[in-house]
Every structure is written in C-alpha cells, then in structure tokens.
Amino acid sequence: MVFSTESNYKASFAKAVDLLTTQHMPVQWRVKAVDDLIEAYVKQVGEVPNDRQLERLTNYILRDSKNQPDKVSKTEYPELNEAQWKVRSNREIPLEQVGNFSVETKRVGVRFKHRDKCRRIA
Incomplete structure (x- = not known):
C-alpha cells in the first residue's frame, strides 16, 4: 500500500486498516501484518498513525484472545x-x-x- 503525503494518506491508511481487520488469520500472522502496515506508513509518511487507527489494529490483534472478566x-x-x-x-x-x-x-x-x-x- 502506498501512503503519499500529497494525497489523503490518513484516509488511505484507514481503508488499509479496514481491509486488514476483515481478514481472518492466526495471531502470529496478524501481528506481522499489522507491524508491516505500520512500518510502511511510518516509512512513507514520516509520522505515527492516528491513535484511533492504532487502537483498531490493537483490537484486531487481540480479537480472539482469552479475555476472561471472571x-x-x-x-x-x-x-x-x-x-x-x-x-x-x-x-x-x-x-x-x-x-x-x-x-x-x-x-x-x-x-x-x-x-x-x-x-x-x-
């Protein structure tokens, strides 16, 4: 995915996050995919992604974790x-x-x- 500062790079990153979070894969692959996406964004744009998008990616990684409230x-x-x-x-x-x-x-x-x-x- 290409994130250029001349275009609306935040919207394109949000679309990339939408696309990634709809895919079903094992946790190790999710971590790798999220890491690659964030590294590509930082390398191309030069800044850290939006907090909301990072939160969505984190929730995607932890989607089926064993979160037990009791x-x-x-x-x-x-x-x-x-x-x-x-x-x-x-x-x-x-x-x-x-x-x-x-x-x-x-x-x-x-x-x-x-x-x-x-x-x-x-």
Missing part, C-alpha cells in the same frame, strides 16, 4: 495485576473479623472504603 472464579490460581489486587483486597475481609459482626451486617454486607477501618470496627 477469571478469578474460573481458575484456581488467577494472575491479577496490581490494580486488581487492590480492588480484591478492598472487598475482602479476614474470616477472623467476620465472626465479630452481627447477623444483620452479614446479610446486608460490609462496605469499607479502606481496609484499616475494618480493623478498627471489628
């Missing part, structure tokens, strides 16, 4: 990033402290903004 409940030892660990630790209460709450609190649920408050209340 991976914690489905796998025995899930891999969590730091943000997920923070959310999980804010939601969890140690079992020793659960026994100190009343039955009504256990039914309604305990909501704390910070983990330290849990220790002060219990």
